[in-house]
Amino acid sequence: MNTRFKRGRALGTAALISAALVLSGCAESEREGGGGGDGEATGGTLVFAGAAEPVTLDPFFAQDGESFRVNRQIFEGLVGTKPGTADPAPLLAKSWETSEDGLTYDFTLETGVKFQDGTDFNAEAVCFNFDRWYNMPESAQSDALTYYYQKLFRGFATGEKADAAIYDSCTAEGEDKVTIKIKEPFAGFIPAMSLPAFSMQSPTALEKFQDDSKADPRTTEYSTGNPVGTGPFVFESWERGKQVTLSANDDYWGEKAKIDEIAFVAIADPKARATALENGEIDGFDLVGPADIQPLEDAGFQIVNRDAFNILYLGMNQKTKPLDDIRVRQAIAHAINKDEVVSASLPEGTPVATQFMPELVNGWTDEVPTYDFDPEKAKQLLAEAGAEGATIEFNYPTDVSRPYMPSPEDTFNVIRSQLEAVGLKVKPVADRWDPDYLDKIAGSANHGIHLLGWTGDYNDSDNFVGVFFGAENPEWGFKNEEIFSAVTEARGIPTAEEQTPFYEDLNVQIMEFLPGVPIAHPVPSLAFAPGVEGFQQSPVNDEVFNTVTIEE
Amino acid sequence: MLRFVLRRLALMVPVLVGLSILLFAWVRALPGDPARSLLGEKATPEGIARVRELYGFDEPLLTQYFLYVKALLSGDFGDSIKTGQPVVESFFDRFPATLELGITALMIAVVVGVPLGYLAARHQGSPIDTAVVSTSLLGVVTPVFFLAILLKLVFADWLGWLPTTGRQDARINATHITDFYVLDGILTREWDAAWDAVLHLVLPALALATIPLAIIVRITRASVAEVVNEDYVRTAESKGLSSAVISRRHILRNALLPVVTTIGLQAGLLFSGAVLTETVFAFNGVGQYLFDAIGSRDYPVLQGYILFIAIIYALINLAVDVSYGVIDPRVRVS
Numbered sequence: 001m002n003t004r005f006k007r008g009r010a011l012g013t014a015a016l017i018s019a020a021l022v023l024s025g026c027a028e029s030e031r032e033g034g035g036g037g038d039g040e041a042t043g044g045t046l047v048f049a050g051a052a053e054p055v056t057l058d059p060f061f062a063q064d065g066e067s068f069r070v071n072r073q074i075f076e077g078l079v080g081t082k083p084g085t086a087d088p089a090p091l092l093a094k095s096w097e098t099s100e101d102g103l104t105y106d107f108t109l110e111t112g113v114k115f116q117d118g119t120d121f122n123a124e125a126v127c128f129n130f131d132r133w134y135n136m137p138e139s140a141q142s143d144a145l146t147y148y149y150q151k152l153f154r155g156f157a158t159g160e161k162a163d164a165a166i167y168d169s170c171t172a173e174g175e176d177k178v179t180i181k182i183k184e185p186f187a188g189f190i191p192a193m194s195l196p197a198f199s200m201q202s203p204t205a206l207e208k209f210q211d212d213s214k215a216d217p218r219t220t221e222y223s224t225g226n227p228v229g230t231g232p233f234v235f236e237s238w239e240r241g242k243q244v245t246l247s248a249n250d251d252y253w254g255e256k257a258k259i260d261e262i263a264f265v266a267i268a269d270p271k272a273r274a275t276a277l278e279n280g281e282i283d284g285f286d287l288v289g290p291a292d293i294q295p296l297e298d299a300g301f302q303i304v305n306r307d308a309f310n311i312l313y314l315g316m317n318q319k320t321k322p323l324d325d326i327r328v329r330q331a332i333a334h335a336i337n338k339d340e341v342v343s344a345s346l347p348e349g350t351p352v353a354t355q356f357m358p359e360l361v362n363g364w365t366d367e368v369p370t371y372d373f374d375p376e377k378a379k380q381l382l383a384e385a386g387a388e389g390a391t392i393e394f395n396y397p398t399d400v401s402r403p404y405m406p407s408p409e410d411t412f413n414v415i416r417s418q419l420e421a422v423g424l425k426v427k428p429v430a431d432r433w434d435p436d437y438l439d440k441i442a443g444s445a446n447h448g449i450h451l452l453g454w455t456g457d458y459n460d461s462d463n464f465v466g467v468f469f470g471a472e473n474p475e476w477g478f479k480n481e482e483i484f485s486a487v488t489e490a491r492g493i494p495t496a497e498e499q500t501p502f503y504e505d506l507n508v509q510i511m512e513f514l515p516g517v518p519i520a521h522p523v524p525s526l527a528f529a530p531g532v533e534g535f536q537q538s539p540v541n542d543e544v545f546n547t548v549t550i551e552e
Numbered sequence: 553m554l555r556f557v558l559r560r561l562a563l564m565v566p567v568l569v570g571l572s573i574l575l576f577a578w579v580r581a582l583p584g585d586p587a588r589s590l591l592g593e594k595a596t597p598e599g600i601a602r603v604r605e606l607y608g609f610d611e612p613l614l615t616q617y618f619l620y621v622k623a624l625l626s627g628d629f630g631d632s633i634k635t636g637q638p639v640v641e642s643f644f645d646r647f648p649a650t651l652e653l654g655i656t657a658l659m660i661a662v663v664v665g666v667p668l669g670y671l672a673a674r675h676q677g678s679p680i681d682t683a684v685v686s687t688s689l690l691g692v693v694t695p696v697f698f699l700a701i702l703l704k705l706v707f708a709d710w711l712g713w714l715p716t717t718g719r720q721d722a723r724i725n726a727t728h729i730t731d732f733y734v735l736d737g738i739l740t741r742e743w744d745a746a747w748d749a750v751l752h753l754v755l756p757a758l759a760l761a762t763i764p765l766a767i768i769v770r771i772t773r774a775s776v777a778e779v780v781n782e783d784y785v786r787t788a789e790s791k792g793l794s795s796a797v798i799s800r801r802h803i804l805r806n807a808l809l810p811v812v813t814t815i816g817l818q819a820g821l822l823f824s825g826a827v828l829t830e831t832v833f834a835f836n837g838v839g840q841y842l843f844d845a846i847g848s849r850d851y852p853v854l855q856g857y858i859l860f861i862a863i864i865y866a867l868i869n870l871a872v873d874v875s876y877g878v879i880d881p882r883v884r885v886s
Contacts, residue, residue: 047722055635063594142606143599144590144633216636240637240645241836243722263722267834268844275709275716282722399847434847436584442595443588454593 042549045261046532047243049273049285053266054244057235058210058223059196060133061140063147065541068196069286070244070264073545074116075199075229078107078126079190081542086309086360086459088191092121092200092230093178102185102494103168109176113253115202116235117228123172128203130170130180137213145217148197148457152186185494188460194542195458202228232257232546248546257546258534270401277301277527283550284528284535290347290406293525302528305349308358308521309539310404311464312346312453314415315516319445319477322387329514331381332449333371335422336415338519345410346522353518355507357464360539361456362496363503368511378422391425393448395441400433403524404453408433411451411519442475450475458540461503462491469510476515483509553877560870564863571862572624572855576617579854586633586849607633607851620855629859630852632845639856643838648731649719650830650837654822656753657760662815665765669772669811670804676777684769691766696825700759700832707755717834719752720745756833760825764818771814775807782806809880816872820865 050066059071080091093107113121133149138159140146149156155165168181182189192198209222217223227235232254233246244264248257265282267273270289274296276282288296288303297303314336322328338352351359355368382388396412397405405411409430416426429447431437441450452475456463462470470487472479486509490502528535531551537543587603588595604610608619623630629639637645672684708716720726720733726745728736734753737746779785780803788798826839834840838857845853 045723053635139606142602143594143596144587144603144606147591147594147599216631218636219631219638239728240642241649241841242719245722265718265722266836267717268831269834272717272832272834275704279708279712279716281715281717432847434584434589438592438595439584439588442593443585443597443600452593 042258042551043260044550045263046259046284046545046548046550047263047265047282048545049265049267049276049282051266051268051270051273051287053241054264056218056223057227057238057244058201058218058220059199059227059229060149060201061145061218061223062197066264066266068541069543070246071196071199071227071229072231072542073233073246073262074227074231074235075196075201076231077193077196077199078109079193081194081538081540083536084307084538086191086456086538086540088194088459091194096190098190098495100494102187102189103182105180105182105189107178107180109178110253111176113230114251115205115228115230116249116251117202117205119202119204119228121200121230122175123178125200125203126178127170127172128206129200130167132206132212133198134165134167139215140212140217148192148195152189152192153182185492187494187496187499188458188462191458191460191496194540199229204228232544233262236261252546255546258549259545262545270406274527277529280529282529283532284526286524286526287401287403287406288347288525288527289401290345292527293347296527300530302530302532304526304528304535304537305347305523306526306537306541307360307539308351308404308523309360310453310455310521310524311353311356311358312404312411312451312519312522313353313356313516314519315441315450315452315475316514317445317447317450317475317477318515319474320393320448322385322390323392323448323477325385325387326514327381327385328387328390330371331378331385331387331422332419332424333514333517334374334378334381335418335424336517336519337373337418339373340418341411341414342520344414345407346520347406347525350520350522352520355511356468356516356518357461357507358456358521358539361459361461361464362500363461363465363490363507365504365507367504368508370511371514371517375422382423388423389425391427392419393427393429394419395429395431395437395447395450397433397437397451398430400437402453403455404522405451406522408451415451415519442473445474445477456540460496461499462487465503465506465510466491469515478513478515480513483513553874557870557874560873564866567866568859568862572621572859573617575855575858576620579849579851580613582846582849584849586851589848590633629856632853633850634845634848634853639852642841642853643857643860646836646838646841649835650823650826650839652719652732652734653753653756653760653826653830653835653837654819656757657822657825658764658815658819660757660761661764661768661818664761665768666772666811669769670776670799670807672769673773673776673780681773685773688766688769691762692770694762696759696763697828697832699762700756700829703755703759704832714755715748715752716755719835720749721752724748756829756835759832760822760829763825764815764822767818768811768814772807772811775810776803779803779807805879809876812875812879813872816868816875819868823861823865 050069052066054067054070055064056062056067057071059075062068062071076091078091078093079088081087082089092110094110095108097106109123115121135157136146141156141159153165153167155161166183168183171179205226205228206222209226211220214220224238232249232252234249236245236247238244245261247261267276270287271292273285274292277285278299293303316323316329318324342350342352354370357364394416397408400408419426431440441447441452454467466487469483471484486506490499490506493499493502533549534547536547587600590603591599608616631638632642668684672681675681704716707714724745726736726742727740729739730736733749734746737743737749785798785802788802826837827843830837830839831843842857
């Protein structure tokens with residue numbers, strides 16, 4: 001493995017710095033192979049760049065994509081996903097059965113699996129994890145630490161939300177059978193178990209190194225230096241501010257990793273990530289900026305598109321006139337040419353949206369009313385509403401790139417000119433994303449139409465429409481009891497199959513009411529050096545590097 | 553001398569107390585809410601309230617301040633809201649990167665700047681002088697971030713001569729003793745690692761060095777130009793002393809005082825340059841972490857980091873004052 005920014009030229013640069021000349025002879029020295037692998041592995045070190053460092057290596061307390069990415073290599077949950085989809089698939093659990101009332105889950109576990117520290121993975125270890133989660137001390141019961149657990153299980157053994165908690169019990173039967181009981185049916189339970197937050201962690205390592213009652217359990221001895229799971233990679237080191245290094249787990253129970261080591265580095269700027277790839281400093285990176293895709297492809301790099309599991313929409317705050325008038329909202333929907341928005345500001349291959357969830361999600365339907373691009377109709381609707389030439393505040397964020405919104409300024413500009421073309425006056429209001437924009441949009445009534453979106457965590461309809469329209473919310477500024485109660489009803493149905501018609505109806509209902517205009521499902525892209533093969537994309541980021549190889 | 557140093561150190565206490573109040577107020581006056589920033593799109597009103605409660609942001613400001621000072625007095629600077637890492641730990645994890653970058657930049661600025669300024673002053677009005685003066689003017693007015701991006705674009709993106717991000721190639725398993733990567737490479741004789749760290753340092757250090765370099769050139773030039781016209785220099789010349797002796801003993805030594813003051817001031821200012829440079833080159837030092845903390849309104853990190861930087865700035869100034877006495881016996885304090 002060699003450093004691939006051009007070494008010969010690097011030597012030339014040496015002339016620039018006389019102080020460095022002393023060392024110049026050393027530049028010729030051979031770089032060692034990454035990690036010294038053996039056996040059937042193709043070997044080598046893969047360097048992968050994300051946008052930030054992981055926050056913690058205890059997946060239970062993680063909720064950012066970067067932590068999840070690293071944790072996913074070390075840990076595994078009971079449930080995984082079918083490659084390339086968001087659908088649940090067996091992982092540490094070979095199979096499961098759900099009782100009719102949706103309150104009991106019987107899991108049959110893989111046998112012969114060991115944690116990386118030699119501890120047996122068995123039914124007892126599963127219950128240890130479930131019980132650990134349920135008994136979290138109150139200091140850890142905030143959304144900043146345990147968002148996913150609270151979202152699923154709604155509360156803990158203690159604390160103010162103890163009464164709402166739906167976890168009942170975990171019973172181990174022998175080595176490989178586990179029964180989980182919950183108090184209220186929850187159709188998203190199995191797909192949610194595929195989240196890295198619900199990974200199985202070694203009871204031995206947790207008891208030795210973890211302290212859940214520490215003021216911030218994300219930075220304990222365990223979560224910064226001794227994470228132990230059953231995954232294909234073993235934790236090696238975390239040099240803060242530099243990289244997290246993992247090595248192949250030689251005793252992995254599944255398909256063993258082909259590379260020796262993987263190093264995760266953080267490069268915040270998408271353009272800088274692209275340059276680092278071109279320069280050979282990294283072998284791959286996530287979240288390619290739309291503008292970098294073509295140049296990277298032209299230069300021979302590989303672009304991998306994830307199937308979109310997100311939604312970008314134009315929200316309309318009904319607390320602001322004239323957006324409370326359905327005709328004005330319809331006019332705005334007809335004024336927008338989504339294809340143009342996609343071609344001008346979103347990655348190639350992005351499908352336009354017709355509703356507030358992507359097609360992969362249960363409940364998506366082609367029965368929803370659509371609002372085709374029709375400027376004349378838009379003008380007519382505005383005239384009917386007496387809102388010709390009305391001024392509308394248009395909020396958009398700056399200094400940010402979200403997976404569902406890679407370049408908000410560009411998206412804003414396209415939609416703005418489309419709205420102006422039907423005679424609306426647009427008053428642009430730009431705010432920095434972090435934290436002003438969200439504060440204003442989601443936390444106050446002080447906004448008009450706005451760009452925002454969402455990336456789904458797991459395959460559950462409620463994880464999309466339930467989040468947006470489950471209750472009154474300052475972002476949308478409306479109170480529609482019919483929709484709210486339809487969300488509550490659908491949520492309480494025990495299985496996904498039975499939920500389908502309810503969510504289909506709900507999607508139709510929402511699109512008739514038109515609280516916002518779903519724009520598109522932008523495809524997030526990753527980029528890899530030409531020699532990297534075998535990466536399997538996942539719409540829910542369930543991506544494990546054990547199948548990846550690198551050419552020397 | 554000791555008394556002088558002690559008195560100056562004692563004077564730092566009220567300065568730091570005042571600064572802690574200002575910082576506390578300033579950080580909280582920033583628009584935006586760290587709780588919302590932390591939870592992102594997934595924030596719910598209850599979620600935000602719970603986080604605010606957890607970090608004590610729901611307490612009255614005065615109570616928050618006293619809790620903050622109480623913790624400070626016991627050496628507790630708090631934990632980052634975003635990452636949970638203790639502020640002191642994260643600072644010292646990243647400080648070596650910033651120090652390595654800063655020292656390199658300052659070395660470039662002094663080693664190149666003082667001789668250039670001297671040269672220009674001794675050849676006033678010549679083409680060399682004009683070239684030095686106009687180039688240094690350009691250096692002073694070029695913003696650091698612009699230069700950083702430009703250097704990166706040319707030497708890394710286009711020419712591909714130098715690495716663009718970080719401090720060392722992620723594939724190198726280097727041993728770290730001091731966390732100054734170049735020094736570590738030399739100490740452990742891992743020449744490959746040392747060389748790689750040097751390559752990673754070149755562009756950020758050049759970007760960061762430019763402004764201090766330009767200022768040092770201009771101050772040295774002005775100061776030397778003034779000294780060469782002094783009577784004692786003319787006397788020395790008429791005594792027939794060699795020009796080397798005149799330069800070293802009579803001109804440079806006398807001209808150096810304002811230069812040293814400038815170097816001290818620039819050393820402090822390097823921190824602000826480092827925030828931008830480190831961000832452009834993903835250098836992962838204190839500056840980049842501080843930049844991120846401003847974005848996420850990470851109160852404890854902002855308060856802690858700026859306080860540390862202020863202490864370091866004050867110490868550098870003290871060192872400059874002490875060095876006056878070494879250079880010029882006339883200002884030696886008893």
